[in-house]
Amino acid sequence: MSLTPTEFDISQLDDELVLEFLQSDQDFFARHPQLLTSLQLQDNRRGTISLVERQQQLLRQKVQLLEEEITQLLTVANQNDRLLTIFNDLYLNLIGADTFAGFCDYLQETTKRLLELSDVRLVLYKSQISKHCSSQNRTNTANTELSHQILIDDIQPLQYSDQFGDDNYYFGRLTAAQQSLLFPDEASGSSCLVRLQHQDQDIGFIAFYAKDVEHFYPGIDTLLLEQFRHLVAKLVMTKFNSSD
Incomplete structure (x- = not known):
């Protein structure tokens, strides 16, 4: 008794079964x-091509x-190296x-010239600075008369609280x-707003401005800014906001 092969209905095949078999x-x-050369595939630009092609x-x-990704990574690395050099020089300056005016001059010059931004503002909360001064128990009056064209000291903390939320930027x-208050x-x-804190208290923020509406966007790396904001806050409160 001979066995006849069972006829296979090819219509039962689907993409998933073929893919599973080949894998x-x-x-x-x-x-x-x-099959590598005999199979014909449709290409939108070249017409019919082989599987090898x-x-x-x-x-x-x-x-x-991959080449585009490598180029992007190299570009970012070069930008980071440049920014690191700029920030290191800025820290030293x-x-x-010696003076608050000189401090602000360096901050303004570096921001506008080296970082290629349009403007910068240093916002300090009078209430927090006064509170810090009164807690120092000094015999002399604290030097809170800080003045410079980039300084704004009449803004209240709540006016920009929604921008920061729980973040520092x-x-x-x-x-x-x-x-209109800042620029x-x-x-x-x-804009980029950088929160300034001293002894876990908000004392103000730095505001950077760029004319390009896409220059600052959420997700920017804040590694260099984290060191920068701590340094600025510490210098303002311990070097320039101290007793004579």
Whole structure:
């Protein structure tokens, strides 16, 4: 008695079954090498191509993407090296400043020239500075008469609290009212707000402004800014906001 082979209904095959079979049988194309050149695939730009040509095309695309990623990484690395050098020089100049005016001059010059930004403001909360001064138990009166064109000392902490929330930074666009307080002569742009804290108390913030509305955006790396904000706050409160 002979057995007749069971006829197979090819319509029962679907993409998932074919994919599962090819993944489970790694030697399929090794046993049937003619398929690599005989299979015809449709390409939107080149028309009909072989499976080998399609594989080469995919590999070229992958290489191109990898090259673009490497280029982007090198660009970011070069930018970070440049920023690190700028911030290191800025730290030394800020520490070496003998007066509050000189301190602010260095801050303003570096921001506008080296960091290629349009403007900067140093916001200090009078209430917090006064509280710090009264807690020092000094016999002389504290030198709280700080003055400079980038200094703003009539802003209340709650006016920008929504921007910070639980974070130490804000990147993006400000409301018209908020921008008019910090940069009244500027049109719409983007800003970076950096919270200043001393002894776990908010004493103000630094505001950077760029005319490009996309210059500052959420997700910017804050590693260098973290060191910067601690240094500025410490110098303001211990070096320039001290007794004569």
